[in-house]
Each structure stands twice: as C-alpha cells, then as structure tokens.
Amino acid sequence: MTPAARGTRWGLAARLLAALVVVLAVAALTAWLVASAVGPGLFHEHMVRAGLQDNDQAVLHAERAFRDASAVSLALALGAAAIASAGVSVVLARRIGRSLATVSTAAARLGAGQYESRVPAAGLGAEFDDLAASFNTMAARLQDADRLRARLLADVAHEVRTPVATIAGYLEAVQDGVQPLDEATVTVLGDQAARLTRLAQDLAAVTRAEAGDLVLDVEPVPARDLLELTAAAWRDRATAAGVHLTLGPDTTAAPVAVDRHRIAQVLDNLVANALRHTPPGGTITLRAAPADAPHHVALSVADTGEGIAPEHLPHVFERFYRADTARDRASGGSGIGLAICKALTEAHGGTITATSTAAGATFVATLPTSSAAHAALVRDSSP
Numbered sequence: 001m002t003p004a005a006r007g008t009r010w011g012l013a014a015r016l017l018a019a020l021v022v023v024l025a026v027a028a029l030t031a032w033l034v035a036s037a038v039g040p041g042l043f044h045e046h047m048v049r050a051g052l053q054d055n056d057q058a059v060l061h062a063e064r065a066f067r068d069a070s071a072v073s074l075a076l077a078l079g080a081a082a083i084a085s086a087g088v089s090v091v092l093a094r095r096i097g098r099s100l101a102t103v104s105t106a107a108a109r110l111g112a113g114q115y116e117s118r119v120p121a122a123g124l125g126a127e128f129d130d131l132a133a134s135f136n137t138m139a140a141r142l143q144d145a146d147r148l149r150a151r152l153l154a155d156v157a158h159e160v161r162t163p164v165a166t167i168a169g170y171l172e173a174v175q176d177g178v179q180p181l182d183e184a185t186v187t188v189l190g191d192q193a194a195r196l197t198r199l200a201q202d203l204a205a206v207t208r209a210e211a212g213d214l215v216l217d218v219e220p221v222p223a224r225d226l227l228e229l230t231a232a233a234w235r236d237r238a239t240a241a242g243v244h245l246t247l248g249p250d251t252t253a254a255p256v257a258v259d260r261h262r263i264a265q266v267l268d269n270l271v272a273n274a275l276r277h278t279p280p281g282g283t284i285t286l287r288a289a290p291a292d293a294p295h296h297v298a299l300s301v302a303d304t305g306e307g308i309a310p311e312h313l314p315h316v317f318e319r320f321y322r323a324d325t326a327r328d329r330a331s332g333g334s335g336i337g338l339a340i341c342k343a344l345t346e347a348h349g350g351t352i353t354a355t356s357t358a359a360g361a362t363f364v365a366t367l368p369t370s371s372a373a374h375a376a377l378v379r380d381s382s383p
Contacts (some may be wrong), residue, residue, distance in 0.1 A: 167193065205265075206340045214262070218258060223288035242280030256299075258348055262347070263299075274302075299366075317338050317341070
C-alpha cells in the first residue's frame with residue numbers, strides 16, 4: 001500500500017467517533033421530529049380536555065413553555081449524551097488501538113523472524129484474550145519449528161559431510177598414490193555412497209509421507225503375517241549379533257487395513273532400531289494384540305536393550321533427534337528411521353508410541369482393522 005493510500009485510511013478511534021456521531025445525529029433528528037410534530041399536539045389536546053379554551057392565554061403560554069422546555073431539555077440531553085459517548089469512545093478506542101497495535105507490532109516482528117515475540121492479554125474481553133492466546137500459540141509453534149529446522153539443517157549437513165569427507169579423502173589418497181584402489185578401498189567408497197543414497201531415500205520417504213503424497217495400496221492383511229515376514233527377514237542378522245528374535249503368543253488380532261510394503265518398512269525400521277540398541281544375549285519380541293482403541297490392532301516391537309531416558313522419549317520420532325543412549329551415528333542408522341515409522345503409520349490413520357523401562361524399550365504401532373477402514377469408507381461415500 002502506498003503512503004498516500006495509507007494516509008487516507010481511518011484509524012479505529014476515528015471510525016468509532018464517526019459511528020457515534022452518526023448515531024447521535026439520527027437520534028437527535030428523530031427526537032426533534034417527534035418533539036416538534038407530536039409533542040405540542042398532544043400537550044394542546046390535554047390542555048383542552050382540562051376545560052381550557054383554545055384561545056385562552058393560559059393555554060398559549062403553557063404551550064410556549066412546553067416547547068421551550070422540550071427544546072432546552074432535548075438540547076441538554078443530547079449534549080450530555082454526545083460528551084459521554086465521545087469520552088467513552090475515545091477511552092475504548094485507545095485501549096483497543098493499543099492492543100491491536102501490540103498485536104500488529106508482534107506480528108511484524110514475527111514476520112521478521114523474531115519468533116520469541118508474544119502478546120500480553122489485553123483485558124478487553126474473551127475475544128481479545130483468545131486472539132492473544134492464539135497468537136502466542138502460533139508464535140510458540142513457529143519458534144519450535146524454526147529450532148527444529150535449524151537442527152535439521154545442521155544434522156543433514158553433518159550426515160552428508162561425513163561420507164562426503166570419507167569419499168573425498170580416499171579419492172585424494174588414491175590420486176596421490178598413498179592408497180591403492182583395491183577391493184577394500186572400493187568397498188569403503190561403495191559403503192559411503194550407499195549411506196548417502198539411503199539418507200536421500202529416507203528423507204524423500206518421510207517428506208512424502210508427512211505431505212500426504214504417498215499412494216497406499218491398502219488391503220486386509222493378517223497382523224500375524226506381517227510379523228512373521230519381518231521376523232524371517234531379520235532372524236539371520238539378529239542371530240549374527242547374538243540377539244534372540246522371537247514372536248509373541250498369537251492373540252488372534254483382526255486383519256489390519258494397510259499397505260503391506262509400507263508397514264513392512266515400518267516394522268523393518270523398528271526391528272533395525274531395536275537390534276542396534278540390544279546387546280548380545282538380549283531379546284527382541286514382536287507381538288500383535290487388540291489395541292485399546294476399538295477396531296484397532298497394536299503391533300509392538302520390544303527389546304531388552306539399554307532403553308531410552310524419559311527426557312528423550314517425546315522426541316524420538318523427530319528427524320535426526322539423537323540422544324547419548326538413543327541413537328548413534330556410528331551404528332549405521334540414517335537418523336530418521338523412527339520419523340519414517342511415524343509418518344507411514346499416521347498415513348494409514350494409525351498412531352505410534354514409544355515407552356521405556358530399565359528392561360528395555362517398546363514401540364507400538366496402532367493400526368485400524370479392515371472392518372474399521374471399511375466403515376470409514378462407507379461414511380465418506382455416504383451423501
């Protein structure tokens with residue numbers, strides 16, 4: 001908006017005053033018309049009914065006195081009302097104007113990246129207090145998102161820098177003749193390239209899932225089948241690590257409505273995470289059971305590892321979140337496996353939670369059954 005256009009805008013105080021002037025003008029005109037057109041006639045009629053003649057001097061004098069008194073009282077009443085209304089409007093407009101100016105200033109600071117900006121309660125009623133509370137909630141979420149973005153960028157840079165530095169170092173060593181281009185060197189280079197590829201794929205997967213861009217091929221799948229396939233895929237690696245991978249007792253859970261390949265990816269990530277943090281001699285247990293929510297099934301992966309500290313539990317599903325005992329870059333994970341689990345589970349209309357005790361950690365993915373998915377489809381398609 002140009003300065004000239006901005007200068008022609010009316011402020012809140014001016015608008016309130018203008019509105020009150022219009023109201024007072026209409027009220028004054030109405031009162032004057034009623035008092036001048038109706039009042040004298042009524043007064044004269046009552047005087048005649050009292051037994052006085054139309055041309056009696058007392059009647060004429062009384063009518064004149066009535067008109068003068070009406071005019072004076074009407075003028076005084078309207079003047080007092082105008083002064084009181086102007087005073088009230090000025091005070092109210094200033095308070096509202098200051099509150100809105102505070103919100104406007106805070107919004108400008110927020111737009112400039114100062115996410116710590118907050119708005120105090122105005123004390124002008126529930127509406128203004130709700131506005132301030134909503135603004136502060138928005139600012140807090142933006143501040144958290146900005147912190148997460150900064151940490152995300154730093155972690156991505158760290159994840160990329162390590163394999164890139166390794167590849168660059170080996171290539172420079174090969175060029176200088178310090179390191180031969182033998183099978184071991186090629187293996188190291190291939191591993192670091194695979195790490196970069198895995199990181200890119202994981203980032204793309206979690207971004208698509210969170211954005212709702214995934215196309216899911218949903219079908220009824222027995223929960224037990226999902227667990228058996230996951231156990232078969234990971235049993236050899238678990239055995240090599242000295243970890244016992246087992247299936248819990250069958251509790252006859254209902255079939256779940258899922259994309260079998262996407263949920264297999266969720267279970268793979270959960271088992272991989274458990275395997276990284278379970279020492280030799282430990283146990284990983286896969287289990288399916290009816291969930292607390294009606295028409296849902298809980299798929300759980302429990303380990304006997306070191307567990308997760310309570311202060312880290314609320315953050316384990318965030319991208320690249322790491323704690324001293326929760327995630328280790330040296331273990332080979334990309335740092336976003338659990339974030340992928342959360343995004344894919346929620347894309348199916350489910351939830352995922354993490355709990356931990358001294359005996360280990362447990363991750364539970366709660367998914368809708370095929371009957372619940374069918375009922376939701378019927379509701380969505382009904383007119």
